[in-house]
Amino acid sequence: MMAVVSHELKSPLHGILGLCNSLLEDDETPFQVKKPLSMMNSCTKRLLDMVSNIMDASVLVHDQKMRMSKDPVQIQTVVEEVITLSQQSSGEVGSHALSPGVHLINEVFAPLPVIEADRYRVTQMLYNLVTNAIKFTHKGSIIVSASADDERKMVKVDVRDTGIGIAQENIDRIFQPFDQEDR
Structure with a gap:
C-alpha cells in the first residue's frame, strides 16, 4: 500500500517540479517571479523527499538498513x-x-x-x-x-x-x- 500511495503522490509532484523548472529556465519569466518559483521548487522537492521517506519508514519498521545519499x-x-x-x-x-x-x-x-x-x-x-x-x-x-x-x-x-x-x-x-x- 505504501508503494502505491508513494507512487501516486510522486507523479503530480514531478509534474509541478517540471513546470517550475521550465519557468525558471525560461528567459522570458520575470525576475520577480523567479524567486517565488524557486521557493515553490524547493518546497516541492521537500514534499517529494517526504513522500520518499514514507518508503524509508516502511524499511525501518521492517528492521532493514536505511540508505543515506551522499x-x-x-x-x-x-x-x-x-x-x-x-x-x-x-x-x-x-x-x-x-x-x-x-x-x-x-x-x-x-x-x-x-x-x-x-x-x-x-x-x-x-x-x-x-x-x-x-x-x-x-x-x-x-x-x-x-x-x-x-x-x-x-x-x-x-x-x-x-x-x-x-x-x-x-x-x-x-x-x-x-x-x-x-x-
Whole structure:
C-alpha cells in the first residue's frame, strides 16, 4: 500500500517540479517571479523527499538498513533556504508563526567547505530545529550560525534561541521518537 500511495503522490509532484523548472529556465519569466518559483521548487522537492521517506519508514519498521545519499552540501545554501522557508511559511495556517518582536537571524557569513551528506536529511534536521525554536520563542531572537573545524573535518551548525528551553531532567527524553517536552 505504501508503494502505491508513494507512487501516486510522486507523479503530480514531478509534474509541478517540471513546470517550475521550465519557468525558471525560461528567459522570458520575470525576475520577480523567479524567486517565488524557486521557493515553490524547493518546497516541492521537500514534499517529494517526504513522500520518499514514507518508503524509508516502511524499511525501518521492517528492521532493514536505511540508505543515506551522499550529496555535496553547502551549509550556507541550506541555512538560507531554511530561514527563507521558515519566514515565508510562518503566516500559513497550521504553521508556527514568528511572535511579534522575535527576529530570525542568519549569521552564516564566512564561506564554509562543501560537506558530503544526505542533503534532504540535513535540511530536514535544520528545518526541524528552526521551526521548533519558532514555536517556543516568544521574545528575543533565533540565531543560526555555522563554523568549520578543519582539524576535525566537520562543519558545526548552531541554532540558538531565547525561548523557554528544556528542563535538565528532560534532555534525554527529547531524543525518543514521538516524545517532546511541552513545558
